[in-house]
Amino acid sequence: MTIETPAKASPLLPVPELERRLAQQALIAEFGRFALKNPPFQAMLDEACRIAADGLEVDFAKVLEPLPGENALLLRAGIGWKPGLVGRARIGADLESPAGYAFRTAEPVISNHLSDEKRFRTPKLMADHGVKRAINVIIQGESDAFGVLEADSRDPGAFSPHDIHFLQALANTLGVAIDKERSRLEIERLGAELAEREAHLQRAVALNPQVPWTANAEGRTVDVNERWLALTGLTREEVLGESWVQASHCDDRPAVGKAWADAVENGGFYDIEHRVRLAEGSHRWMRSHARPWRDAQGRIVLWYGATEDIHGRKLAEQRVAQSEERLAVAINAAALGLYDYDVASGRVELDARVREIWGIETEESVSFAAFVGGVHPEDQTAMQAKIDRAFSPQGDGRYAAEYRVLRRSDGATRWVAATGRAAVEKGRPVRLVGIVQDISARVAAEERLRAALADKDLLAREIDHRIKNSLSMVGGLLLLETRREKIGLRDTPEHLSW
Incomplete structure (x- = not known):
């Protein structure tokens, strides 16, 4: 405790002083009853200042609150100070300040002669109001310290240790009241937060389809x-x-x-x-x-x-399943195979029919390079060119080509017709999906037809040639007979008769 003691203390209190101490205790009890009524927080601080000033019979009292991040105490509440200072004026919170020392050390401070004080400096706020003596105690309950309760006087008298006991008792009561108010505010905050969460949950439940x-x-x-x-x-x-x-x-x-x-x-x-x-x-x-x-x-x-x-969703899945079933039936009926080329991975997904045409094992993973490698070497360039055109951003994405496949399993040549649609995103090839049909039988039939047509054309030309030769011979005989008549020959030689 930092106290400037008087030169001599009386061992026994006179009756007026005893009555003063009893009056101080009554004031503390009065403040306790006031705090139990849950007044507004600022009103509670103001009442504590009034009780402190009345109990110590001084003109000034104040509650100082530390400012976060600053080495200063704010004049949060007070009595006797000039208008406009409460809520704005500040006092240093360092150890050279009486209030700062009390706040930082939690020890009460009495300074009965500020003008001659060697331990502390006199804050400007107090000097401007002619304060000659001051008493400071910390305000603290069960939680962290709230600040400092201070009483100041212009009179040249002296605060005694009994005054410290009164002011500290008042500050402790205020600290408990502040704890209670903090708890109430926290409960209100948590209650409001809980109510909001409950309302949010109810709204979510009401809007949730589940x-x-x-x-x-x-x-x-x-x-x-x-x-x-x-x-x-x-x-x-x-x-x-x-x-x-x-x-x-x-x-x-x-x-x-x-x-x-x-x-x-x-x-x-x-x-x-x-x-x-x-x-x-x-x-x-x-x-x-x-x-x-x-x-x-x-x-x-x-x-x-x-x-x-x-x-x-279930009905949609059923419709998709039915569509896929119908598609599978149609594909099987048309002997079509499906392929899906993923450009990013370079992999090609092939169904069983395409694998059978290419002679690729059922479980074998196939790259696009391997897929193209199954195409007849003479057809690969044309096939790749058509794929490149399908992936061109300027095109319509359609792909159609006919080419030969050299089946890996037995080396047989198969003719296929491939169609598909290409997907392009931001000018970059992404995917090519389509179908392949084995047209070897059709190509063979076309070859046979062309061969038959070629044979018929050759026979027709031979017949036409023979007819032309015969007509030329008949014409020559007729011309010869005419000339014989003109020269008087009647008999036809045996080798010219017909």
């Missing part, structure tokens, strides 16, 4: 969302426990029940797609899934689950 539900460790449903009751037309009693499975389509109940029983028994995840009967009697596809929540010992406490409507 319907939440909860089951206990034994797998019995203990809570369901109101939307599930409205959706199925069931009552809460009908879905609690184990009766919820009755909402599933009769064909799906065995699988649903088994999947849930297995999850509960093994403590694993529950995830199944099934049909649910709606209130009007129709059925829709749903996906139900849940996970267990465990305590610190690893025991399952609750199951948290959700059910979502996947009817649209």
Whole structure:
């Protein structure tokens, strides 16, 4: 304790002084009752300053609060100071300042002769108001120190250790009240945060297409969302426990029940797609899934689950499956093979028919280079040129080519017709997908037809040649007979008769 003691202290308090101490205790009790009423925080600080000034019979009192990041104390509340200073004036928080020393050391400070003080400097705020003596104590409850409570006087009297006891008792009561206020504000903050989270959760649940539900460790449903009751037309009693499975389509109940029983028994995840009967009697596809929540010992406490409507997706999947089935039938009927070239990886996905044409094993991974390598060397350049045109950003992405394939397995030559569409992103080739058809039989038939047509053309030319020769001979004989008549010859030589 840093106290400037008077020259001589009386061993016994006179009656007026004793009455003053009793009055100080009454003021502390009065402040305690005031603080219990949960007044506004600033009002509580102002009341503490009033009680301090009244109890010590001085003109000035103040509450000083440290400023974060600064070596200064703010005049947070006060009495007796010039207007405009409370909330704005500052005092140094270093050890050379009486208030700063009290705050940093948690020791009370009495300075009865500021003008002659050798331990501390006199803050300008106090010098401007003619303060001659001061007393400072720290304000602290169970939590961190809030600041300093100070009383100041223009009178040349002296503060005594009894005054320290009064002011410290008042500061301690204020510290407890500040702790209480801090706790109340923290509770309000947490309550508001919790309420906001709860409202956020309720909004999320309301907008979430998934319907939440909860089951206990034994797998019995203990809570369901109101939307599930409205959706199925069931009552809460009908879905609690184990009766919820009755909402599933009769064909799906065995699988649903088994999947849930297995999850509960093994403590694993529950995830199944099934049909649910709606209130009007129709059925829709749903996906139900849940996970267990465990305590610190690893025991399952609750199951948290959700059910979502996947009817649209399920119907779309069924339509896709039907389309793929029809496509597969059409492809098989047309003897078509599928290929998919990924430019980035350089890999080509081939179906069984394309692999059969190229003579490639079923499980063999195929690069684009190996795929092109199966093409007849005389056709590779033309094939690659057409692929490059398909990948050109200026083109329409279509690819069509006919070329020969040298089957790897037996070296046989097969003619194929390939078509496809190229994908280009930002001017860069990405993918080429298409079909391949073995046209070897067609090419062979065309060759036979061309050969037959060539034979017919040769026969026609021979016949025409012979006809022309015959006509020329007849013409020559007629001309000869005419000339014989002109010269009077009647008999035709034997070798010229016909």
